[in-house]
Amino acid sequence: GENVEQHPSTLSVQEGDSAVIKCTYSDSASNYFPWYKQELGKGPQLIIDIRSNVGEKKDQRIAVTLNKTAKHFSLHITETQPEDSAVYFCAAHLYNQGGKLIFGQGTELSVKP
Amino acid sequence: DTAVSQTPKYLVTQMGNDKSIKCEQNLGHDTMYWYKQDSKKFLKIMFSYNNKELIINETVPNRFSPKSPDKAHLNLHINSLELGDSAVYFCASSQDFQGTASYNEQFFGPGTRLTVL
Numbered sequence: 205g206e207n208v209e210q211h212p213s214t215l216s217v218q219e220g221d222s223a224v225i226k227c228t229y230s231d232s233a234s235n236y237f238p239w240y241k242q243e244l245g246k247g248p249q250l251i252i253d254i255r256s257n258v259g260e261k262k263d264q265r266i267a268v269t270l271n272k273t274a275k276h277f278s279l280h281i282t283e284t285q286p287e288d289s290a291v292y293f294c295a296a297h298l299y300n301q302g303g304k305l306i307f308g309q310g311t312e313l314s315v316k317p
Numbered sequence: 318d319t320a321v322s323q324t325p326k327y328l329v330t331q332m333g334n335d336k337s338i339k340c341e342q343n344l345g346h347d348t349m350y351w352y353k354q355d356s357k358k359f360l361k362i363m364f365s366y367n368n369k370e371l372i373i374n375e376t377v378p379n380r381f382s383p384k385s386p387d388k389a390h391l392n393l394h395i396n397s398l399e400l401g402d403s404a405v406y407f408c409a410s411s412q413d414f415q416g417t418a419s420y421n422e423q424f425f426g427p428g429t430r431l432t433v434l
Binding site for chain 1: 357358359367414422425428
């Protein structure tokens with residue numbers, strides 16, 4: 205069945221460094237790949253997304269890349285700040301299954317001042 | 318203004334009880350979802366409704382019954398609660414779900430932490 209693998213599960217960086225989180229999906233019907241940030245005690249919040257017809261997208265300090273052939277997509281955060289500390293989830297959208305989102309396992313990012 | 322709201326935020330109850338979680342969205346969206354987040358933070362879809370019609374039902378025990386009185390509300394009723402039902406439940410909504418190659422950003426509510434004792 206459909207599956208999204210996300211790595212690493214935990215990531216610790218120094219403030220100002222870059223952070224990279226990688227995901228792999230299995231279902232070729234996936235056409236949209238959102239990334240969510242979840243802070244403690246809150247719901248997931250969309251931070252960036254990428255469509256299947258685009259290879260890269262950037263929004264200030266965050267960027268996402270997509271390799272459809274390899275079924276890989278990645279989140280890049282540059283110049284990390286302590287407020288970037290949270291759990292990050294990648295997801296794959298299945299348009300042919302009622303818009304279901306399949307989530308990765310999550311990455312707990314810790315940015316040390 | 319809160320886009321997707323859930324009540325209650327915390328719910329503590331005994332095994333065997335019946336409880337409900339309410340969700341409302343003021344975004345004018347047609348599609349609403351329920352997700353379950355377990356203790357390892359894994360998020361999994363449970364149900365989705367589009368304009369009051371059930372679209373997704375993911376092998377969830379029939380003790381869980383979603384109810385959508387109108388497209389702005391999707392409530393989750395759980396009968397005969399079990400210890401394994403303890404989790405955080407998130408409601409979400411999107412403009413549409415589309416059976417074709419369309420994309421729909423899903424907005425999540427703040428979650429309801431259910432603890433079954």
